Amino acid sequence: MLDYLDQGFRCRQCYGAGYAVENDTPEWRLRRKAKKLERRLGQGFERPKGMHRATYQRLCDEIIDAEELADELFIEKVFRARPVRTRRPRPRAALELRLSGRQMIGSVEIGQIVL
Incomplete structure (x- = not known):
């Protein structure tokens, strides 16, 4: 993507601009990963037709693991920020x-x- 500045056209790297996901915390990266896997499974978390049972179980386990780890990171962040x-x-x-x-x-x- 090129944009115009007073000195002329420049790319994103020349502006020093990054993508929004580059500023995500590890907690939000895990939440985004879980959402991506949930979309892959479709509505209602039923096993999609044609998907192997082992693949379905692995994806479900990955979603649960990512959400649990994200929750743990959130709780750790809250207790770290809270003054004693x-x-x-x-x-x-x-x-x-x-x-x-x-x-x-x-x-x-x-x-x-x-x-």
Whole structure:
């Protein structure tokens, strides 16, 4: 595909433009693979006429494996992005720490602070 820019016609590589699938995450690649296999099986997941039973079973297994792995990647991504909550010290305890010259960072007490 050629497109016109102020300097003239250029191809996709010269623009530095990529295909949409090049930016997919591994999770979406697996989902796209599962959808492609589902289309190959047709409506209702019934074995298409003329397809060997072993081929049909292999395709069904590949769909299930791809979807399960995509789900695992999604769950891993969600838990990785979710911050771990630590319990903050109560205001009175924080005041007592400050007066004693110590400090809390998260749930860890730091030793003497030189003022």
